[in-house]
Each structure stands twice: as C-alpha cells, then as structure tokens.
Amino acid sequence: MEYRKLGNSDLNVSAITFGAWAAGGWMWGSTDRNDAIAAIQAAYDLGVTSIDTAPIYGQGTSEEIVGEAIRGLPRDKVQILTKFGMRWDLDKGDFGFHSKNNNGDPIEIYKYAGKESVIYECEQSLKRLGTDYIDLYQIHWPDITTAIDETFEAVTRLVEQGKVLHVGVCNYNVSQMEEAEKTISIVSNQIPFSMVNRSVEDETVPYCIHHQKSVLAYSPLERGLLTGKIHAGYTFQDGDHRASLPHFQPDFIEKANILLERIKPLADDKNATLSQLVLRWTIERPGITVALAGARNAEQAILNAKAIDLKLTADEIEFVSAVVDAF
Template sequence: MFKRIFYSLQEGIVDYRQLGTSNLKLSVIGFGCWAAGAYGWGDVRDNESIAAIRQAMDLGINFFDTADVYGRGHSEEVLARALGNRRKEVIIATKVGNRWSADGTRIWADLSPKYIRRAVEDSLRRLKTDVIDLYQIHRPDPQTPVVETMATLLDLVKEGKIRYIGTSNLSPDQLREYLSYGQVVSLQPVLNLFTRYSEVQLLPLCREKTVGVVVYSPMAMGLLTGKYNKPVSFKPGDFRTMNVLFQGKNFERNITVVKALKKFANERGYSVAQLAVAWVIAHPAVTSAICGAKRPGQIKETAGSFAWKLTHDELIEIDRIVASAA
C-alpha cells in the first residue's frame, strides 16, 4: 500500500519556494498543461484535464505552466476554463517563441518583437487574464538578437501585461546573455533520473545568479510512472516517438531501471512516480517540478511526493540503481 499523503493549502503544510529574484512563491509541485492541449499525447479529454487542474488547486498546487504552442493555444483555453473565478489563487506561466505555420504542419522559433507582441495578446485573451505572472521564452531564436527579444519583454513588464520574464531550454552561455540585458527570474530545463545534463553547468549557474529553476519532464514523459512493462509502439504524431528514451534498446534498458526503482519505492511505501518527483525537488537548485496529468487521479498521486524527503543514503542508492543498467 502506497502512502497517499496529500496536503491542502489550508493546512499550510505544502512546500512553497520563492522563484529566483521574483516575489512569486511557487508550490514545489507545479501542474504542466502540455497534455491539455490535446495534441500529440494520445487520448486527452477536456473535461478530465479540467478536473485534474481543479483537483491540483484543491491539493495546494498554485503553479500552472502552459504555452501558446500546446495544441495551438488550446491548452491555455482549457486552463482558463478550469481556473474560472479562482484565477487570483494561482500563478500562471506560459511561453512564447514556438510558432505554428498557418496550416499547422510545422513549428519554428520566433522571438521577434512583432511576434512576441502578437503572441502575448493572444495568450492574455485565451487565458482570460489581464496579466501573465511568468512569461517564458520557449527556446532560443537564432534569427532574432537577444537584445531585441529582451527589450520587448521588458517593455511588456513596464506595461503591466506580464509580471516576470522566464526562459526555457537555454545553454549556460545563452542564459548569461539573457541575464545581461535585465531581470530574468527563471530557467526551465529538463531534469529527471534519465536526463541529467543540466546538473553539470546550468543548475550551478542558476544558484550562482539566483535564477529560479522550474523543471520539466521530471517523470520523463511518463516513463518514470512505471506504466510500461515492455516497449510499446506509439501512434504517429505522438511526441514520445521523438524521444530517445523511448527508442529501441534505450526503451528496454529504461524499463528495467524503472522496475528496480519501483521496487525501491514500494518498499518504502511510495510509487515510482513519487520517487521520480521527490528526487527532482530534492535538488537544492530546483524551485518547482512541473508534473503533467491527463486525469485527476494522476496529479493526486504526484502530490504524495511532497511527503518523501529523500535521505543522503537513499539518493546514493537511487544513483546506483540507475547506473547499474548503463
């Protein structure tokens, strides 16, 4: 039996951490709304996404991350519907810079001032809000100078359309460049037990510069939930088909690792998904781990990660398990 320990905001037990140099205090577990866009994630239904978001709020989760590219804006619309009149209770983060072609067949990077101006108005409308708490660049745009992108974002802060500027998918040098032009309060890198390159330079840099870290894919796109007992084939267009973790021998090896991690977690009364998230939020540089959910039960389980404070010995054993299958 897993320890289903869930804390509500009213009880005052849920962890909250300050995001970088901002005055935002994020729940250590954030809710990721990528799947709510209902594109590239298999069977996703709006009513279940809405129920999951509302349950997350009831559990004390106050940080919701989306992007204009998710489902061509549909994710933002679903989030707005779910929040309803509870908008002031939460921190909304969305992203700009991944632009769909008119026919919806391709995506390219665009952080030009003209596009940002248009995109922020579209996001404000879809989110049904007057201000976006955290507006993040989704990925670098090699065609637009960073100085132009930052000047536009800083103007949006002055105009009251966004509160803070965040970044995502940057290298250490790229992050330094963004910081040189003004206040950047966060970076969103991938971090999980299978993908750890950000630990080498990015996370130490964020600690040095007081940049908040909101991690995406802490459960490795579902791989660390333990739901795969053997490799499976995904439908064409599913995002997991493009991830090396789900390909060939990698997939087989990773499933073996997850089974061992599951045994380790179960022996301590937790699920492997809770282990995966607990491991991420144990990192001293991490502010919040963004966890996706297609339906209510999933986010309820994830919330149990709050309760597991991994010891030094447990962290060492987890590393050993992951390395043993290399």
C-alpha cells in the same frame, strides 16, 4: 505542498507544478477537455497552485483549458506560467519542424521571438487564459534569427505595462542566459531534466545555483518513461510523438526499467508509486526548484501532487542517486 521562491523574486510557486502540455492534446494523441480541466482543479485542491502552459500546446488549446480551469479561483492564489516564441501561424524566424494540429492538419512550427511577435503573443495568451497578467513569461526556445536584446526589450515593455510580472527562459544555455541578463532580470530557466537525462547538471544548473536562478525541470518523468508503465512493445496512440523518440525504443525502455526495478523496493516501503519517488527525488536535487508534472485526468494529477508527501532521508536520497549514477 511545498512552495519555493523563483530566483530572487517574491513569487512563490508549488514545488510540484502542473505541466499542461499533454492537456492541450498536441503531440500526445489528443486529449479530453473535461478530463484536463478536472486534472488541473484536482491538483489545485491539493496545493498545486502553479500551472505551466504555452500557446503552442494544442495551438491555443492548452491555454484555453487552463483559463477555464482557473475561472472562479482567486487569481492571486494561482501562478500562471506561460511562454512565447513558437509560432504555427506564420513562416518567420527559425524553422523548427513539421507537425500536425489536433485536427490532423499539417502545420509548420517556427521559433520566432521578434519584438512585434512577442507583444502579439502576449495579448493572445492573456485572452485565452482569461487574465490580465502572467506571473512568469518565458521564451520557449532560443530564436537564432532575432537578437536576444530585441526579444527582451519587448518583454521589458510588457513588464512595464503590468502584463508580465516575472521573466524566465526555457532551453537556454549559459551564454544565452548571460546575454539575456544584459537586458532584463531573468528569474528562471526551464530545462529538461530526469533520472535518465541529466546533461544540464554539467553547466546550466551550476550557473543557475551560483546566480540565484531557479530551475524548472520539465519532463522529470521522461514523458512517462519513468512511471514504470512503459514496456517493450508498448502501443502509442496515433499522433503520440513518443513513439519515434530514442528514449522509447526497446533497448532504452529495458535499461530504464532496470533502473526502476532497483528503486521500486524503496517506493513500496514508503507506500508510494514509482512516479512519486521519481518526482520527490527530482526536487531534492541541488538547484532544482520545481518539477513539472503533466496529467491527463484527476487521478494522475492527484498522484503527482501527493509526491510531496513522500519524505526521504539523506541516506535514501543517496541510495537513489547512486542507482541513477550507475545508469
């Protein structure tokens, strides 16, 4: 595994980081708890020491699974990345969307990062994770109803108490990052990035490069689209959010699969899967520090972790980039 520093901090994270959204089941058509735990442990055995989760993933389920998976592991050898600012248990802040929990019951999601909520959420996350500190604490989405300085004053208190070691943001634009920096030092921004979704390269990634902020790329496999396993007419499980997304409509699936067909010979030549080639290319992009890769079972987690073993020459990276540019 390769390890990279988060921003200008002393925290090293694995370049392939385990993304634990699907492990929580919510919006992914349920999950098997034992399979999810085995996936995290299998990834760890191959050097994936960093795990990204959030309270909203399964309304606590993902964090509980992560806590169970790392129990017994040396705490200083695991980096826990979790989040705050999405509440399903109160109607306060900026309304996000209607959803259903893992039992199928309707819930309403609010983006809320008021001071008292940040403190409360941290305490709940620590309990679920079974730890007394969080390596990287990230606001999940901007909350337009709360001043950014109020939010990060609360996080500052958590840092002073030793409950949070490093602070990051997710889905923040440049101006929001600049505003947050007035209150606290931000080491990273977790943003969506994939071969078919590169809009963050226009402004946010260049800003992060210039100011030494790490970029954690989420959905680098575009929620499974870039695995090569999705085709027109693909049947999603009940509760799987992807069925209604634009990237999973027949025309876009067909277009993405043409891209994959063009780079597949390189993957075959390297004895690698398409997913592994996509992940390796992702962490070779300028400014991208980490690729978050989710897995529902040990087999998927092992394949993701082994993407790091794929070595690409400058010419091969340029070839893949040219295909992606053409897309």
